[in-house]
Amino acid sequence: MFMVMKIHEHGKIAIAILAIILLANCINCYASYASDIHVNRVYTDKARYNPGDTVTISVDLSNTGIGDWSGTLNLLITHLETVVYSSSKTVSINSGQDITTTFSWVTPIIDHQGYLIKVYTNAGDYQTGAVDVSSDWTKYPRYGYIQDFGDITQNTIDTQINTLTQDFYINSFQFYDWMWRHEVPISRSDGINIDASWEDLFGRRIVWNTVQSYISAIHSKNAKAMAYMMSYAAREGYDNYGVSPTWGVFWDTNHASQLNVDFGNGKYLWLFAPTNANWQNYIGNAYVECINAGGFDGIQMDQxxxxxxxxxxxxxxxxxxxxxxxxxxxxxxxLVNNNPSRSYVDFNIVDGAVNGWAVNDVSSNANTDFNYSEIWWKANNYNDIRNYIEQVRSKSGKKALVLAAYMNYNENTGDRYEAENAVYYGVDVESNHPGYSGTGFLQNFAHEGDYVQFDINVSESRYYALVFQYGNRSDHATRSIYVDGSKIGVVGFHPQGTWDAFVHDAYINVFLTAGNHTIRVAYDRGDTGAINLDCMTLGEFNEASVRLANAAFAASGATHIELGAGLDDVTMLPHEYYPNTSKVMSESLKTSMKEHYKFITAYENLLFDSNINYSDQGNQYISIANQPISGDGSPGTIWHITRMTVDYDILHLINLKSENDARWRNWTNTPVKQSNLAVKYYMSPEADVTGVYVASPDLDHGITHALNYTTGTDSVGFYVSFTVPSLEYWDMIYIKRTIPVPKDNRYEAEDAIKTNVSTNNNHAGYTGSGFVDGFAEQGDEVTFQVNISTAGNHTLTFRYANDTGYTSTRQIYVDGVHVGTLYMPDLANWDTWSTASVNTYLTPGIHTVCIYYDNTCAHAINLDNLTVY
Structure with missing residues (x-):
């Protein structure tokens, strides 16, 4: 095999320059720190900035040594691989002291840019932060939620919003179930003045001052407050509030059975026709009231x-x-006519899946500011969600997409304590109903004085969810919960209609200090009902599955609504009912989420920009020595996702080697960290590569590292070769390059990326140095990277030879999307060349064009070139 290889001299220079910068700034200079001066936290005063704004960067420092310290504190701000600002200052810290110091930075005038902040001492200790400079928050929505509007102090509200905006970079908040009624959101008992409080659909007390305090705190961080509202529903008794049943939607032709949702507590939501002009006017008035009276910035519309x-x-x-x-x-x-600056709208595409229900209408036709989709059971696998993200973003002109995707849903994850192994009184062990865990369960838990007591040990001081798995056939039951002898509350156990079902929807939250504790579940006076108690779980999210899912979402181009104000100032979303806190985050997961959100903020331009184009899911772009790879998120592989901008090829590597299934929401094993991955990445032969970089939320707090690389050509095509030092969960490799437009917009097939085909020059009349032959069997493929300068309809013209006696066919894919079948009529002989074309719309930038032999195709061809008109 003939191979050409060289090390690019300008690549050497770029690497050397960056190495000098990294050494000067001590990014990786110290295996262990040379002093007891620690940079503990770096954070900014806002969630988002406009171009030209001044950023206040706060730095928390500590001196754990025995002596006082005075030295230099350094600031470095980068956009991707480029340093855009640096500064330093002298700081003095007494022994045992914690201090906060600040830097100021005036942001560049370039809009929609993410930046990484690094603050470090000359002794080597460092920490990082991120800055989002975007005049429009909907370009990169990092959506959180507020779900508790009871009597909450201003100090608690400020602390929660500070934590979510400073540590997790949340720039927008959905206010979930804050309203009185879905069609009349704000309660006015006298018809004029807003009530101080009201009850929501589920009887929770909503305090108006709390709602207003949250909105004020959010606005102080330059973040946005979105009012959650049902788009086409009204509560029971809606006719008393001016809503007519003639606007409704019905199961029958005689309007006897209106569509509704029965919550089982005497409360309903009745559904109305979204196109009905009267309903649109009515609910529009309600939304305007949310904006004008509530101070919200927009509406989160649900269905x-x-x-x-x-x-x-x-x-x-x-x-x-x-x-x-x-x-x-x-x-x-x-909303625009009412107040353009407070007119943001997004809409929930429920049960989102490729070509799913309502997907095409909303993504293609709706004037939302960004898309939002709740994911249920039609996009279960990693590749399902990747395909869905790509479809929704493509159909909507690359609008941002937020996923409501509930991790570990229906899974009882966390440390488990079996009831049959606990201390108990008045109950007995049985195993005569299926579905229990362990060796059995405790039955006859039905009389006053009965109890079950668990002895537990926890390693962290934090809030925990005590989750009880139980069986209950017929009657609602309650039990009193005691922690270390003190009653903390009462838990309800709901009837399931049979003893042959065990569920885990009974829980209570409690703060526990690290160490040993007793948890008693007791039938006290006033408690009711009979239950079988199976086990108690300390409900907790499985960190590995959360990190892998978030990697999959972000690498595919979507963000994830998952963090809200609550326990320990921040809580994670396990359920479609947002106040549910049946699972909590470990301290390790919180730390990982801080790194994840910092990373997606700093590198937002390589993850979410509208000018990012997709590639297909084939393995032709990449090989990793001695590693199983996949483009479709198969378990047991390293999953690669390829993206392109005008300036970069972007390669995401996600470590699924320890995955037990392909389902993103399910519990999974912690990935085994991979080291020194030898990668060949194939790309356009016209590419002029000037740098290869790796960044990861799992590596050095998100700092970019330059990689040594070589380029060469083999039987597959032109490649860049480099070694990835480590892969824990997710690495992003970005290759800086330029791809010029070739003469006459002609791309030679013999220079393209080739799969299961060869090259030859044994037939006259070809262009370039030869042509592709052996293009004759299922799985054969040729992939081009093309540079498009103007948006519009373009013709992809393929020059081919065919002497088979039949019309040959191939499928054409652009950026992984099928755009047509190529028909190539039989020619006189193999020395005769002709062209065949398909038309497609292309945006400016770099695209992949694949000509592919699938199971619908037939007959051999020689392929000479592709010309783009």
């Missing part, structure tokens, strides 16, 4: 999911799934 074969009030078949864009667009216009 209840797939409902087909329905009718309007007059018995006409109603196409519900294609009705939402009409309502969204009417609301958007209404």
């Amino acid at each position: 209840m999911g797939q409902r087909d074969n329905v009718y309007d009030y007059f018995g006409n078949r109603y196409d519900l799934q294609n009705s939402f864009s009409s309502l969204i667009n009417a609301i958007k216009t209404r």
Whole structure:
């Protein structure tokens, strides 16, 4: 095999320069720190900045040594691999002292840029932070939530919002179930003045001052407050509030059975036709009140999911799934006319999946500011969610996408204590009902005085969720919960209709100090009902699954609503009902989430920009020596996802080698860290590579590292070769290069990326140095990287030879999306060349064009070149 290889001299220079910078700034100079001066935390005063704003960067320092210290504290700010600002100052810290010092930085005038902050001492200790400079927050929404509006102190509110904006870079907040009624959000008992408090759908007390205090705190961080509202629903008794049943949606032609959601507590949501002009006007007025009276910045519109074969009030078949864009667009216009600066709208595409229910209407036709989608059971696997993200973003002109995806849903994860192994009184062990864990369960837990007591040990001082797995056939039951002898509350156990079912929806939260504790579940006076108690779990998110899912979402181009104000100032979302806190984060997971959110903020331009183009999922772009790889997120592999901008090829590596299944939400094993991955990455032969870099939320607090690389050509094509030092969960490699437009916009097939084909020059009339032959079997493929300068419809013209006696066919994919079938009629002989074309719309930038032989294709061809017109 003929091979050409060289080390780029300008690449050497770039690496040397960066190495000098890194050494000067002590990024990796010390295996252990040479002093007891510690940079503990770096954070900024806002969640987001406009170009030209001044950023106040705070740095928490400590001196754990026995002597006082005075020295230099350094600041370095980078955009991707480029240093954009540096500064330093002298700091003095007494022994045992903690201090906070600040730097100021005026942001560049370039809009929509992410930056990484590094603050370090000359002794080698460092920490990082991130800055988002974006005039429009919807470009990169990092969405959190607020779900408790009871009597909460201003200090608690400020602490929660500070934590979420400073440590996790949350720049927008969904206010979940803050309203009185879904059609009348704000309660005014006298018809004029806003009530001090009210009860929501589930009887929770909502304090208006708390809602207002949260909004004020969020605005002080230059973040946004979005009012959660149902888009097409009204509560029971809606006719008393001016809503007409004639606006409704029904299961029958005689408007006898209106669509509804029964919550089992005497409360309902009744559904209305989104296209009905009267409903649009009515709910539009309600949304305007949220903005004007509440001070919200926009509306988070929700819906209840797939409902087909329905009718309007007059018995006409109603196409519900294609009705939402009409309502969204009417609301958007209404809010803009009311107040353009507070007119943000997003809409929940429930149960999002490729070509799923309501997906095409909302993503293609709705005037949302960003897309939002709740993921249930139609996009279960890693590749399902990747494909869905790509489809929604592509159909919407690359609008941002936020996923509501509930981790470890329906899983009882966390340290488990079996009831049959606990101390108990008045109950007995049995195993005559299926579904229990361990060796059995405790039955006859039905009389006053009965109890079960667990002895537990916890390693961290924090909030815990005590989750009880139980069986209950018929009656609602309650039990009193004691921690170390003190009663902390009462837990309800809900009837399941059979003893042959064990569920784990009974829980209570408590703060525990590290060490030993006793947890007693007691039938006290006033408690009711009979239960079988199976076990108690300290409900906790599985860190590995959360980190892998977030890597998959971000690498695919979406963010994840998962963090909210709550326990320990920040809580994670396990359930579609946001106040549910049946799982909590370990300190390790909190630390990992801080690194993740810092990373996606600093590198937002390589993750979420609208000018990022996708590639297909084939393995033709990459090889990793002695490693299993996949482009479709297969368990047991390193999953590669490839992206392109005008300036970079971006390669994401996600470590699924320890995955037990391909489902992103499920508990999984901690990945085994991989080291020294020898990578060959194939790309356009026209590419002029000037640097290869790796950054990861798992490596050195997100700092970019330059990699040594070589370039060469083999039988597959032109490649860049480099070694990735480590892969824990997720690495992002970005290759800086330019790809010029070739003469006459012609790309030679013999220089492209080739899969299962060869090159030759044994037939006259070809262009370039030869052509591709052996293009004759299923799985054969040729992949081009093309540079498009202007948006519009383009013609992809392939020059080929065919002497098979038949018309040959191939499938054409652009950026991984099928754009057409190429038909190549039979020619006189193999020395005769002709062209065949397909048309497609292309945006400016770098795209991949694949000509592929799949199971629908037939007959051999020689391929000479691709010309783009």
